[in-house]
Structures are given as structure tokens and as C-alpha cells.
Amino acid sequence: METSSSLVSTQKSFYFIKINLAMIKTEQQSQLLLKQAKLNSRHSELLANQTELNTKHLQKNLVLEHHKIKSGKNFYISTQLEPKPIKIKDTNLTIDEKRLLYISRLKSAQLCDKMGSPPWNLKSNSAYELCDNPSVSVIITLYNYSEYIYECLESVSQTDITNIPGGIEVLVIDDCSTDNSANLVLKYLQTSQLPICLVSKWFNTGLADARNVGLKLARSPYVFILDADNWIYPNCLSVLFENIQSSRYAAVYGEIQKFDNQTKQEMNRISCYEWDIHKLVKQPYIDAMAMFDKNILLKLGGYSTELIEYGWFGWDDYDLWLKIAQSNYSCKLIPKVLSFYRVHAESMINTTNKYALNIAKYFCHKFVKLVNKYHASDMLFGFPKSEIYLELNLCSQQTQNNFILQELQSAYAQIAAMESSKFWKLRNQWLKLKKLLGLAKDAEIV
Secondary structure, three states, X not given: OHHHHHHHHHHHHHXXXXXHHHHHHHHHHHHHHHHHHHHHHHHHHHHHHHHHHHXXXXXXXXXXXXXXXXXXXXXXXXXXXXXXXXXXXXXXXXXHHHHHHHHHHHHHHHHHHHOOOOOEXXXXXXXXXXXXXXXXXXXXEEOXXXXXXXXXXXHHHOOOOOOOOOOEEEEEEEOOOOOOHHHHHHHXXXXXXXXXXXXXXXXXXXXXXXXXXXXXXXOOOEEXXXXXXXXXXXXXXXXXXXXXXXXXXXXXXXXXXEEEOOOOOEEEEEOOOOOOHHHHHHOOOOOOOOEEEHHHHHHOOOOOOHHHHOOOOOOXXXXXXXXXXXXXXXXXXXXXXXXXXXXXXXXXXXXXXXXXXXXXXXXXXXXXXXXXXXXXXXXXXXXXXXXXXXXXXXXXXXXXXXXXXXXXXXXXXXXXXXXXXXXXXXXXXXXXXXXXXXXXXXXXXX
């Protein structure tokens, strides 16, 4: 009887285990729903604030557009009514909240463009106006790099353009800097013989969109991508131009020397391997600093702005190289150090790395043709394949599996204890006896 009650107790334990598991699952779901509701509320609040700013900004823009129509002046000429870029203090926001704001601002900028009012202002020097047919456009993206922009512009101004018919132009795309960067560029272009145009964006929308603005405004068949904290050698543009204009390459790139900003000591080199799609699918190895055929980039849609929905900035250039590869274009390495890459604390790479796995998983879908064709390596987009294909929901599935495993182990342990008990042995003997009695009864009937 004691063992029988133990069996009943065990069954009850199973029952309560299932109830507890259900309660735990319900509680977890409730917590998730609560967190999601808070996130949605915060999202709505951020978008509402951004919409209010955008509305005020667009009203100013409409006043400017009205003035343009009445005066008949070119829209790009600076006027007293020109709107100032929207600047938002986001120091207290989380990374996810900042991402939401970037997405909102990007949509606002796209809306302005569709309405026929490009969301930026242009200010150029006389050298730029006289440069009618440049062969190369240097696109410099700028955001709060007042400490480095002068050195960057100086390096471009020293470019040897002997072998570049038509010369070069420089487009500095200021992505709503909050420091003195834009003013420094204005001062520089006023006294420089280098054809420079400062493009002041109205919305801070990030690196990819800033580069796309540069592609849209570039007047040359070839563009060179340069960040404001880096610099180039005098022969950089001429060497790259000679190689790209005499070929059908989508891009040509030279070796890049990295250096520590504090010590000024040289570090390792990047972009120093030949064009190899197998290597490219395995991991990024080419930097953004390169010369591109502008029409090919425009045909590919330029730099991808949707990446911010999956992570953070910093993968834009890798995404572009992958798009070039997936569209069957070729690129070429020039085995010479032509530029320098500054390594400093302000770099976005630390934040970028937090979301790198998310981007890599997205790339598996976006570049599935490349994945299917060049899948021999154990690495994909900088991560082991096993890590790439580990879906996020496997974590919750693994937790459920652990609960089930514990429940089964507990059940097996209790069954083992029951089988070794006196009651179980007596039960087995009774079954054997019952079987024998049944056989004997059958024999009597016969």
C-alpha cells in the first residue's frame, strides 16, 4: 500500500511539474509581452517627436521652395531662407532607440527627395564652378571630424592630376555634424584652388545614405570614396584612374596602411589581396577606400541603407563589394600603398561588432546566390557556419528541451526506484503466477 501511494504521489508530481512548466511559460510570455509593449510605446514616442521635427522642417522647406519659384533663382544657391540641418541630442538614447531615429530620418529624407526637394544645401567655390567636366569625383563623408578634415582635404589637394584629363572635384557630404567640421570646410574651400562643394544634409541619416548623396551629385564617371579621418598619397587617384579607365573593372583598389592615431605608428595593411570572391564570401577583406565606376554603382542601387534595420553602420562597404560580386562584375588590386587608415577611439567599429552576427545572417538571405556557389569554406561573412545557421529561436527551444530532459530523467529515476522495490517484485511474481494459473485453466478446458 505504501508503494502504491508512492506511485500515486509520483503521478501527482508529474502533474504538478506540467502545471509549473505551463505557469513558467505563461509568466515568461507575459514578461515578453510587457517588454514589447514598452518598446512599442517608446518607439511611438520617438517617431512622434521626429515627425514633429520633420513637419516643422518641411514647412521651412516649403517657404524656401516658394521663394525659389518667385525669384527664379537656382535652388542650390545659398539664401537667407535656407533651412538648417535637424540636430537631435541623442546622448541618453540606447543604441536601439538611435537606430529607430535613423530609420525615421532616412524615411523623411526619402520623402523630401520624392517631393522634388533634395534634403541638402550646396555651397561651392569658384574652382568647382569652373570645373565643368571632371574625370574623378572624390566623395568625402563627414560627421564630427573637425580634428581630421583639414588633413584629409590637404592630402586630396596635393593630388597629381597630370594623367587625369578634366581633373578632379571634391564633394564633402556633411551628415549634420554637431561640431565645427562644416565651418572648417567652408573656410578651406574659400581659399583653395581645389574644386570643392560642401553638401550640408538636412537629416543625419548615416554613412550609406551620405555616400549615396555623393554618388547622385558626382559629375564624373569615376568616384573615389574617402572618409574624413583618412588621407591619401599624391599618386593615389592617378594610379587608380589609369587602371580603371583602361579596363572594364567595376572598381580598383590599392593597399591601405593602417596607423595608430595616438602614437602615429604604422600597423597592419588592409585591402592587400587580389579580387577573390571565395575569400570575399568567407570574410570582408577590402576597405571602402577605392575608385568605382559610378554608373555601375548606381545600377546596383548604390550603398544599402536598409542595413541599419539589422545592425549598425560599418558593413556598408562590405555589402557593396558583395553586390558587385553577385552581379558578376570584377575588381582589381593595385599592389601599392596608396592611402592611410586612421585607427582611433571615435571609430564606430565597437558598436558595429555588437550587431555583426545579425548582419551576417541577413547576408545569407541577401546574397544567397554567392552562398550557394561559394560555400566550401567553414566561414561565411566573417563567422563560422555553425554560428551563422544557429537561429535565434534555438535558444528558447534549447530551454524547452532542457525542461523536457529533466522531466524524463526524473521519471526514469522514479521508475528505476519502483522497479527495485519489494512491491514491484511481488507484482512481477503475481503476474507470473497469474500467467501460470491461466495456462493451467486452459489445459483443464482442453
